Amino acid sequence: MAADVRADNAPYDDINITPMLDLAYVLLVTFIILTTASVQGVKVNAPRTQAASSLAKPQTRAITITQDGALFLDAYPVSLDELSQRLAALKSGNPALPVVLKADARTQYRKVTEVLEVAKKLDITELGLVTQRQPAEP
Structure with missing residues (x-):
C-alpha cells in the first residue's frame, strides 16, 4: 500500500x-435583500390620527417634509421649484400620478401648504397624507 492511502476507519485531518x-452566502444574500427592500424615504415623526391608513400604490411618489422644513422627493432632497419640475415630468408620464405627503408633526404648516399648492397647480388629484395610527384609549 502507498503511504498516502488511508484506511477506512482513519480520522479525517x-x-x-x-x-x-453555502449557508453563509444564503444568509448574506437574505440580509442584503431585506435591508434594501424597506420603504425608501426620510424618517419623520408623523402626526397621529384615528383613521390612519397609508396604502400606497407601486408607482406612488412620496414627498417628505422634515421637522426643519427640508423637502424630499422619494428620499432625494429638492427645493420647492425642483419639486414642481420633477412632479410635472412624472405627471406627464402618468396623468393619474399618486402622491403621498409625509410631514413631521412639528413641521410648520406653511411648508405643508406650499407643497399642497404645487400639487394643486399640477392637477395632482390622488394625494394622500401619511399619519400614524393613534393608540385606542381603554
Whole structure:
C-alpha cells in the first residue's frame, strides 16, 4: 500500500467547509435583500390620527417634509421649484400620478401648504397624507 492511502476507519485531518460557506452566502444574500427592500424615504415623526391608513400604490411618489422644513422627493432632497419640475415630468408620464405627503408633526404648516399648492397647480388629484395610527384609549 502507498503511504498516502488511508484506511477506512482513519480520522479525517481536514473539515469540509463548503456547506458552511453555502449557508453563509444564503444568509448574506437574505440580509442584503431585506435591508434594501424597506420603504425608501426620510424618517419623520408623523402626526397621529384615528383613521390612519397609508396604502400606497407601486408607482406612488412620496414627498417628505422634515421637522426643519427640508423637502424630499422619494428620499432625494429638492427645493420647492425642483419639486414642481420633477412632479410635472412624472405627471406627464402618468396623468393619474399618486402622491403621498409625509410631514413631521412639528413641521410648520406653511411648508405643508406650499407643497399642497404645487400639487394643486399640477392637477395632482390622488394625494394622500401619511399619519400614524393613534393608540385606542381603554
